[in-house]
Amino acid sequence: MIDSAAPHSASLTAMLEALLAVDRVRAGRIVKDSCIPGSPVTCVETLIVPALEEIGRCWEDGTVALSQVYMSGRICEEIVDVMLPAGDPQRKGQPKLAIAVFEDHHTLGKRIVFSVLRAGGYEITDYGHGVMADDLVHMVLRDDPQILLISTLMLPSALRAKEAIARIRNELPKTKVIVGGAPFNFDPSLWQEVGADAMGRTATETLEIVNLFAREMGQ
Amino acid sequence: MTTAMTPMQRTLAAMSFKEPDRVPWFLLCTMHGARELGLPLQEYFSKPEYVARGQLAIRKRYDSDCYYAFISAATEAEAWGGEILYREDGPPNSGSPVIRKSEDIEKIEIPVIEECPGLAKTLRLIELLKKDAKRDIPIISAVVSPFSVPVMQMGFEAYLDLLYTQPDLFKKLMKKNTAFCIRWSNALFDAGATALGYFEPLASPDMIPRDLYRTTGLPLAAEVVKSVRGPMAAHLASGRTVPVINDLAGAGFVGIGVSTNDDMGAVKEACGKKLTILGNLNGVAMRNWTEAEANHIVHDLILKVGHGGGFILSDNHGEIPYQVPDRVLMAISAAVKKNGTYPLDG
Numbered sequence: 001m002i003d004s005a006a007p008h009s010a011s012l013t014a015m016l017e018a019l020l021a022v023d024r025v026r027a028g029r030i031v032k033d034s035c036i037p038g039s040p041v042t043c044v045e046t047l048i049v050p051a052l053e054e055i056g057r058c059w060e061d062g063t064v065a066l067s068q069v070y071m072s073g074r075i076c077e078e079i080v081d082v083m084l085p086a087g088d089p090q091r092k093g094q095p096k097l098a099i100a101v102f103e104d105h106h107t108l109g110k111r112i113v114f115s116v117l118r119a120g121g122y123e124i125t126d127y128g129h130g131v132m133a134d135d136l137v138h139m140v141l142r143d144d145p146q147i148l149l150i151s152t153l154m155l156p157s158a159l160r161a162k163e164a165i166a167r168i169r170n171e172l173p174k175t176k177v178i179v180g181g182a183p184f185n186f187d188p189s190l191w192q193e194v195g196a197d198a199m200g201r202t203a204t205e206t207l208e209i210v211n212l213f214a215r216e217m218g219q
Numbered sequence: 220m221t222t223a224m225t226p227m228q229r230t231l232a233a234m235s236f237k238e239p240d241r242v243p244w245f246l247l248c249t250m251h252g253a254r255e256l257g258l259p260l261q262e263y264f265s266k267p268e269y270v271a272r273g274q275l276a277i278r279k280r281y282d283s284d285c286y287y288a289f290i291s292a293a294t295e296a297e298a299w300g301g302e303i304l305y306r307e308d309g310p311p312n313s314g315s316p317v318i319r320k321s322e323d324i325e326k327i328e329i330p331v332i333e334e335c336p337g338l339a340k341t342l343r344l345i346e347l348l349k350k351d352a353k354r355d356i357p358i359i360s361a362v363v364s365p366f367s368v369p370v371m372q373m374g375f376e377a378y379l380d381l382l383y384t385q386p387d388l389f390k391k392l393m394k395k396n397t398a399f400c401i402r403w404s405n406a407l408f409d410a411g412a413t414a415l416g417y418f419e420p421l422a423s424p425d426m427i428p429r430d431l432y433r434t435t436g437l438p439l440a441a442e443v444v445k446s447v448r449g450p451m452a453a454h455l456a457s458g459r460t461v462p463v464i465n466d467l468a469g470a471g472f473v474g475i476g477v478s479t480n481d482d483m484g485a486v487k488e489a490c491g492k493k494l495t496i497l498g499n500l501n502g503v504a505m506r507n508w509t510e511a512e513a514n515h516i517v518h519d520l521i522l523k524v525g526h527g528g529g530f531i532l533s534d535n536h537g538e539i540p541y542q543v544p545d546r547v548l549m550a551i552s553a554a555v556k557k558n559g560t561y562p563l564d565g
């Protein structure tokens with residue numbers, strides 16, 4: 001299932017197996033055995049994030065199912081929450097992130113992205129689902145997130161995000177907007193059409209983009 | 220073949236793995252009829268008479284080989300006690316889940332078809348279309364599978380948690396859903412549907428690992444197929460299909476709706492003379508196709524999978540987005556005639 005030629009450490013391979021088997025207990029034990037106590041960030045960066053990244057890549061090439069992506073994101077989020085509780089100074093407080101499901105009510109995509117970003121050590125404000133343009137603009141102006149993530153599952157919602165993004169840009173030109181969800185995956189030029197700065201095909205790709213933007217922002 | 224066949228003859232020939240006069244084409248539009256009638260979507264969906272008139276107008280305009288008697292997936296969610304959320308620029312969606320906690324699975328009752336106005340609307344729609352279709356035009360309708368419908372009944376996250384962590388409760392829900400799916404499918408056949416799509420996106424290995432599907436959703440699919448009074452095609456709603464084609468053929472389906480992300484050479488090989496291929500135009504992307512692109516994509520697809528029959532041209536999801544313009548649908552309709560006449564290399 002996993003490309004055996006890739007240079008995985010033994011614990012990374014074991015972690016991948018545990019996550020794909022949706023085995024919470026085993027995944028927790030691997031983290032405990034292979035991470036140095038007191039340096040949770042290193043553990044996130046060398047074991048948890050690489051495991052999730054590999055799972056994301058495998059979803060794209062068709063060897064891993066979405067249910068496994070979701071369950072492994074949840075398991076990692078739980079593990080990281082214990083190691084790095086919300087508010088822990090070692091958590092990446094910056095950049096300020098917010099996420100919303102725009103207009104529609106399909107929350108799984110957002111949930112997965114949320115889990116993976118949190119498993120990567122970020123804090124994110126959750127604006128919920130069924131968020132309409134006016135409310136989104138209002139919340140963004142209120143909170144001034146540096147990166148706004150917008151998820152949609154229905155094509156009409158994706159298309160209508162264009163107007164909301166334009167309004168946000170008008171007021172807050174520095175805010176980076178990342179979009180994602182099935183319509184963007186089926187039409188690879190849609191993210192540009194709606195005026196986003198980037199799109200994430202998978203949750204782990206989103207983590208990579210957020211890391212990149214964070215570096216650009218000097219954080 | 221020289222004389223033109225009726226859409227039914229064309230479809231049946233293709234499904235018997237023979238080459239008809241040309242590749243059949245199923246234009247699966249649920250919403251475009253509203254535009255034909257000049258009605259807002261919610262009003263259009265409110266009366267089967269409107270939808271029937273819309274279907275007639277669409278078939279006439281684009282020369283499709285079927286009528287599509289399907290209103291929306293949310294109709295089934297509504298039958299289970301949920302609400303439908305309408306919008307004017309796209310398909311209705313199901314509202315808040317009806318199953319919110321474990322006990323709800325024990326309590327939820329199998330819908331009685333006669334008592335559900337939404338279901339009755341679809342049955343009436345089929346009867347109305349039948350008057351025009353007679354035996355010449357296939358009437359295609361669809362059901363959501365017992366294994367995929369919980370995404371609407373309880374939400375995707377809660378359903379995956381149930382599937383992975385509560386096998387007994389999962390089985391209870393599947394028992395109810397399967398009983399309903401069989402009854403609902405038979406009601407659709409009794410009303411006059413020629414064939415049904417069995418919407419089963421969760422059969423796709425993009426969604427659920429194949430091994431897990433084989434022990435969960437697949438046996439239910441086989442049970443439904445053997446208990447209903449007509450042919451069923453599995454439709455993975457644009458999820459990739461190749462690794463599960465054999466499994467679905469084994470469950471007794473006669474066709475399969477395949478994804479734009481599938482390797483069509485591999486699809487043709489896997490389907491062989493077991494399953495007719497339905498697909499695989501990308502509905503979301505076709506909004507911006509030029510006429511030349513539409514022609515090229517249709518031509519290429521027909522060359523890949525059209526030989527020997529066993530192929531019906533369609534979109535890859537079972538629904539054309541409302542934003543797809545007339546110009547593109549016209550171009551696809553012209554392209555299937557231009558490139559789909561058998562023999563293909565003649």
Ligand code: B12
Binds near residue numbers: 202
């Ligand atoms: C399973 C499925 C169904 C199931 C369950 C649907 C549900 N979730 O409620 C059933 C059979 C019920 C169904 C019905 C319908 N469906 Co459906 N369905 C699918 C399918 C196969 C998967 C959808 C899904 O939930 N995926 C899980 C999520 C998590 O995946 P995802 O959104 O891609 O998210 C990943 C990435 O995109 C990314 N991501 C997600 N969000 C974000 C956000 C950011 C910021 C970033 C960076 C990344 C990111 O990360 C995630 C994890 O890697 C898709 C096609 C497909 N192959 O994707 C169609 C699809 C979503 N359906 C579609 C439609 C239209 C419908 C219906 C409206 C049809 C109808 N007329 O009735 C109904 C609506 C049902 C409802 N809820 O009311 C369309 C929507 C696009 C459009 N044409 O408008 C799709 C895309 C099919 C298509 N190709 O056209 N469907």
